[in-house]
Structures are given as C-alpha cells and as structure tokens.
Amino acid sequence: FLVNSGSEANDLALRLAWAWSGRRNIVSLLEAYHGWTVGSDAVSTSTADNPNALGTRPSWVHAVVSPNTYRGNMTAGQYIGTVLDKLTALDASGEGLAGFICEPIYGNAGGIPLPTGYLKRVYQEIRSRGGLCIADEVQVGYGRTGHHFWGFEQQQVVPDVITIAKGMGNGHPLGAVITRKEIADALEKEGYFFSSAGGSPVSSVVGNTVLDIMEDEQLQANARKVGDHLKERLEGLKQQYSLIGAVHGMGLYMGLEFVRDHVSLEPATEETMALCDRLLELGIIMQPTGDHLNIFKIKPPLCLTQESADYFADTLESVLQEGW
16 A cells, blocks of 8 residues: 555554454554554654653553663563553453554664564464554664664564555655555455555655665665664763763664663753754754653664764764763
C-alpha cells in the first residue's frame, strides 16, 4: 500500500491488524511515537510529543513498560515479562488481541536499542494469539542505521507488517505499508482501500529515484562509516564531559543523552535546551527528544560527510568547554 506519510502508514497497519484478527486490542510501548492521525496517535504514548498522551488512550490500547536499556532497571526477561502480564490479562478478558506495534529501535527515546531477544519472544507470543506484529520503521529504517537496512534486523526477527515513510521520499510526502498478500486481502472485509495522492506517478518516480540514488551513492554504507566515526567522536566527549550520560544508537540515527548525575540519571532538561539554543546561534539546528527532553536526536541526511560530522562534534565540544 502506498500512502502519503508515516502517520497514514501506521494508521493503515492498525486497520490491517483489526481486519486480519477480527479483534481490536493493540499492545504498544510507553515513550513511543507513531503519528498524528486518530489511530496512530492512539498508540503513541510519548509525553514529549503529547503532554496528555498517557491520559487520553482509548480502551483498546494497552501500553507496556518501555524497555529502555539505559534508564530502565529491568533485565530483558523482566521487560518481556511485563508484556506477558499484559497478554495474560487480555486472555482473561476474552477480548483477544489484534496486534503489537513498536519501533524496532526506540526512535523518539533517542535511538536506544531494545534488549537482546526482546522482539523475538514478544513476536512469538503475539502470533500465538493470532495477532500481527507491526514494525514502525518510519524513523529508524531504510538504511539509516548503516549496519542494517531495517531496524528489525538488529533483533533478528521478521514482522508481519512494516511501515515506512520519511527517508523513503526524501522530503516528498511518500509512505508505504509492506505486508503479506493474505493480510492485505483481509482488509477487503472493511471495504476497498485507496489514497487519492498516495502512490501517484510523481510520488512513485520520487520513491524509485531515492532508491536508485541510495544504491548508486552507497548511502547505507556511508551511514555506517560516517555514523561509526561520529559515534566514536561523541563517545570521546562522553569521557571528557560528565553532562553526557550516554551515546545511543548506530549509523546516522543516534541519541546523545544529557544527565546531571551518572548514578541517578537525573535528566539535564534545562541544560539540553540551553545547548540547543547555543548551537543554533552557531549554525547547528538541534532538537531535544525523549520524555524528559534531555536527548539530542541526531538524524542527519544519509549523505552526511565526515567533515560535517566532525564540524558538529567540534562545535559541540567547544560549547561544552566554554559554556552556554
């Protein structure tokens, strides 16, 4: 299915899960963002994007604890256990399950990897109940991590439904939902799907051209090479400046998390915003992310050069050294 945005793609993915299963309940993660349509916003729980997110979830959305491998205090098994507890409660209700949606790498939380084996076990449990596993790759997929084309490859799983957008159109409004034919056919029970502009000839040419350029210019390999270099630079700054708590992510999707204390991990929210303001004065646009707004989301174009990466790292180092 071709659509116009990631929000539309995730909305359609939910409809596919409902049509396929004949049920309504969706399990999602806390601290997640999936879009701004009614459906995609319903499964979005990031208070950074919507301060009222946790109080406005419809009854069919069942959010589980964020498996945050930096801030969380649970093991991988315990995080999986929180999902199993939620599924057991749904089993007892007799309402059943339609599906599970998450980013395979925690995008809005700063590119934090999920615990090893997390998705493999969760996907197994979801499928055993007749639900679909949806991977939101809108932010983290399409070669951005450098080491993989898809974020879910890091977890060694294959989802039932993949949603993509953003980099797919390189600024043009283009998104897609990828799934198996039998799942797509299930949607016919709810009527014929169409999008007036989704998949238009212009959008299709743009999408094909983006893929051609990614291949010709080896942009995934560039994301890996330049991203690994930038991460090494940022890890070096972490050793020098205590304000930096962690460098998350890989390739050209990273999160630089600022904390006031490395034990309590108290978020350095005000400091992060001040850093953003100072960097803007120096010509670098940064945006804080995460529920505490204490993380730099580092998501530059895949054509980023090593020189540009060094310019960012050098400028950040100057600001950290001289003050802001």
